[in-house]
Amino acid sequence: MNIVIMAGGSGTRFWPMSRSSRPKQMLDIIGGKPMLRATYDRVKDLAPDERILLVVGREHLAETRKIFHDTSVRIIAEPFGRNTAPCIGVAAAFLLRHLGSDAPVAILPADHYVAQPEEFREALREAASQAATGGIVTLGILPTRPETGYGYIERDPQDLGGKGKSIHRVLRFVEKPGVDTAERYLASGNFYWNAGIFVSTPGVLLEEFASCLPRFHEGLGQLHFTEDPLLMAENMTELYRGTENISFDYAIMEKTSRPVFVMPCACGWSDVGSWYSLYDVRRNERDPRGNLLDGDALLEDCTDSFVVSKGGRWIAAIGLHKVLIVDTEDSLLVADLERSQDVRKVTDHLRGSGDRRLL
Amino acid sequence: MNIVIMAGGSGTRFWPMSRSSRPKQMLDIIGGKPMLRATYDRVKDLAPDERILLVVGREHLAETRKIFHDTSVRIIAEPFGRNTAPCIGVAAAFLLRHLGSDAPVAILPADHYVAQPEEFREALREAASQAATGGIVTLGILPTRPETGYGYIERDPQDLGGKGKSIHRVLRFVEKPGVDTAERYLASGNFYWNAGIFVSTPGVLLEEFASCLPRFHEGLGQLHFTEDPLLMAENMTELYRGTENISFDYAIMEKTSRPVFVMPCACGWSDVGSWYSLYDVRRNERDPRGNLLDGDALLEDCTDSFVVSKGGRWIAAIGLHKVLIVDTEDSLLVADLERSQDVRKVTDHLRGSGDRRLL
Numbered sequence: 001m002n003i004v005i006m007a008g009g010s011g012t013r014f015w016p017m018s019r020s021s022r023p024k025q026m027l028d029i030i031g032g033k034p035m036l037r038a039t040y041d042r043v044k045d046l047a048p049d050e051r052i053l054l055v056v057g058r059e060h061l062a063e064t065r066k067i068f069h070d071t072s073v074r075i076i077a078e079p080f081g082r083n084t085a086p087c088i089g090v091a092a093a094f095l096l097r098h099l100g101s102d103a104p105v106a107i108l109p110a111d112h113y114v115a116q117p118e119e120f121r122e123a124l125r126e127a128a129s130q131a132a133t134g135g136i137v138t139l140g141i142l143p144t145r146p147e148t149g150y151g152y153i154e155r156d157p158q159d160l161g162g163k164g165k166s167i168h169r170v171l172r173f174v175e176k177p178g179v180d181t182a183e184r185y186l187a188s189g190n191f192y193w194n195a196g197i198f199v200s201t202p203g204v205l206l207e208e209f210a211s212c213l214p215r216f217h218e219g220l221g222q223l224h225f226t227e228d229p230l231l232m233a234e235n236m237t238e239l240y241r242g243t244e245n246i247s248f249d250y251a252i253m254e255k256t257s258r259p260v261f262v263m264p265c266a267c268g269w270s271d272v273g274s275w276y277s278l279y280d281v282r283r284n285e286r287d288p289r290g291n292l293l294d295g296d297a298l299l300e301d302c303t304d305s306f307v308v309s310k311g312g313r314w315i316a317a318i319g320l321h322k323v324l325i326v327d328t329e330d331s332l333l334v335a336d337l338e339r340s341q342d343v344r345k346v347t348d349h350l351r352g353s354g355d356r357r358l359l
Numbered sequence: 360m361n362i363v364i365m366a367g368g369s370g371t372r373f374w375p376m377s378r379s380s381r382p383k384q385m386l387d388i389i390g391g392k393p394m395l396r397a398t399y400d401r402v403k404d405l406a407p408d409e410r411i412l413l414v415v416g417r418e419h420l421a422e423t424r425k426i427f428h429d430t431s432v433r434i435i436a437e438p439f440g441r442n443t444a445p446c447i448g449v450a451a452a453f454l455l456r457h458l459g460s461d462a463p464v465a466i467l468p469a470d471h472y473v474a475q476p477e478e479f480r481e482a483l484r485e486a487a488s489q490a491a492t493g494g495i496v497t498l499g500i501l502p503t504r505p506e507t508g509y510g511y512i513e514r515d516p517q518d519l520g521g522k523g524k525s526i527h528r529v530l531r532f533v534e535k536p537g538v539d540t541a542e543r544y545l546a547s548g549n550f551y552w553n554a555g556i557f558v559s560t561p562g563v564l565l566e567e568f569a570s571c572l573p574r575f576h577e578g579l580g581q582l583h584f585t586e587d588p589l590l591m592a593e594n595m596t597e598l599y600r601g602t603e604n605i606s607f608d609y610a611i612m613e614k615t616s617r618p619v620f621v622m623p624c625a626c627g628w629s630d631v632g633s634w635y636s637l638y639d640v641r642r643n644e645r646d647p648r649g650n651l652l653d654g655d656a657l658l659e660d661c662t663d664s665f666v667v668s669k670g671g672r673w674i675a676a677i678g679l680h681k682v683l684i685v686d687t688e689d690s691l692l693v694a695d696l697e698r699s700q701d702v703r704k705v706t707d708h709l710r711g712s713g714d715r716r717l718l
Contacts, residue, residue, distance in 0.1 A: 332691065
């Protein structure tokens, strides 16, 4: 099969560690390697390197090459971000027209975490064999709590699978729910978390682009493919300029007339969308008092706190409970750990102040 | 009258801002000037500069000279610290034998805060006129809460004063009490906080040294005085080497057979003994949500917190309540503000680790 890893994001939810020049997928905030590399390592056994495509921002090309120096993955450098639809369109065309492969392709974000990678790979393999028969297959993460931070997928209850493997038709995709709705989803057993991971064939994907985004598809037809990422980024510039910023979910998944399937997956997945989420995912690394420590710090009578020391400074903490400390060379964040998603208020402030050095 | 300001302390209660090379009295943590200078400014109208003695550690001589470049105060540099008794003994001998003055001398720590300086000066003037008649007069701070962090002075209820001015004999000095005892002290009306401030004459002080610390007094008799602080520190070295580390309270005040008086004083005094105490003293500078900010920081939904930004870093804080952040170039402290006295556990740890760079 083929793999496309989408690493074009530029979020600042891990500010002050993540910056526009150092987005989350480039950070080694878990497992000691950049999330992009961990995503690759998680799926590299499913496809040869030549059939693994990394789509990154042009400004991260050099670092990506460094991270993957020991591999022969293919890299597509986007001239600038245009959300996931254009990214996936170019990747599908690259696979089908340039590499001549119409084998199923798994499309994965580069910045997620999976606790049980073998379950994850097994789900992708199953999804690929379903995708080979036409249609689009999404991974549905079995929810473990009434999470309000994720979108959900509602399944048709009828199980189309066999041999102990489930697969369902998708009834609808739903946006992040309120807490009551999330409780109901969790109780019903018919809802999954939408991880934004799906599998289809390049040919099917391009047909969908032809019907849902015809102008973009026309531009794709004139795109000249090359193995040189910088040249390729040049070639993509005009196409991207003429394309709207639009997600694959919105442009294709919600409009397609093809069958859409959901493949259930219980693999300990997390989108690691905030400092608190990272603290949650890394629960096994906490000390007996619930503290998680990245780098050196002296914790005196602290509980359930998370200290990230990357600024080369000596850190001491006294009597803290559920506090997040992130110290970098030029910036320091101290927050109520459970309110770490509010870091966007800080980055919004920085954006508003016109001072972009710290973004 | 004469003034002696004792600035030999080397505490690290304001770590990481205070260091052995930068003790509290040298920090401008309140009012925009070093506490030592503020102490001088508070009393400079009571005596000519030539009769104001600063006793500092030799290692702080250069900085002290800089801070007092526009004055003609006298500086005694101690070769090393030996607590308050030797310091006061040398100062008293300097005044009587070198300057030939037996006028009353007020002995003041260099690192206290006084909200109402005029009340403070008035109390020192009154104390000086009482001291001129023999005896030792201590300032008794009218307690405003059942503080367990201060020592107390119990007065004899009989008021010996006149013309609206109170003065009492001291019954006893008591150590820091428990909270129940402190409540009782506060309710009784017969207890004052011991600020470690007292007034006597150089002659009386030297007589006390002769009877309470005879060997030290003998050494004092052989001490050669000079205006050159470095030479003076040389001269003091042998005397200090042969002297125990002992406080004036313990060596003299608790043993003297002279009358000891307490002069009540309601002057908004604080020993500013911790970050929390500093936050308390600077209550007028807090924002409407109770936050106190030294330097720049973005506070997002924080209350009753204290942020000191001296590290040149950009600081953001989110959702904190009663948290202390002190950021310096090489160290960072984040603490429950009400537990800021536990900073000594951090400095104890640093001492124990053998790494003295951050002390």
